[in-house]
Amino acid sequence: MSGAIERGEFCPKCKNYIPRFLALNEIEVKALRAMRPADAIKELRRKTGCEIVTAKIWVVHPTGPHPARIRPPCPYCGELLFSEKSKQCLKCGWDWHNPEKPIRHSTKSLNETARIAKKKLRWQRIWRARVLKGIAIGEKAIAEGRVLSHEEAKKKLKRWLT
C-alpha cells in the first residue's frame, strides 16, 4: 500500500517539513508512535513506501516541530545570546556565571576560547570518523568470515601450544 504524503508543519530547528501520511489512520499513527524509532521507520516505509529520510523526519517529530531555541538579549549590550542558558556574551565579553560578581573578559581571551572550542570540535569529528571507520572494517571482516569465534581461536591456540 502506498499513500499520498502531504507536506505538513515546518520545523524551524531542523529546517524540515514534517510529512503527513494521508493513508494512515489514527490507530496506525498511535501504534507507530509507540514503537522504537528504528522499528517505526521500517514499519512506516513498509506501510507507505516512503523514502527513509521522510520516515526519519516523521519519527523524530512525535509532537510536531522541535521547540525553537530561545535567544534572550545580552543584559549588557543587547546582542542575542547563544541560548536561554547562556551566562556570558561573546560580543561584549561580560560573564555572569556568578551573578553577584560579573566579570568582563577581554575580546582577545574570548577569541582564544572560541579557537580552542573549534579545535576540540574538529578533533572530535576526526576521532568519530576514525572510530566509525574502524567499526566498518570490523563489520566487513565479520561479514567475510575473517574473524575467528572464541571457540575457534581457542582451538587454534591449543594446536600451537601442544
Ligand SMILES: [Zn+2]
Ligand atoms: Zn525538527
Ligand SMILES: [Zn+2]
Ligand atoms: Zn553583550
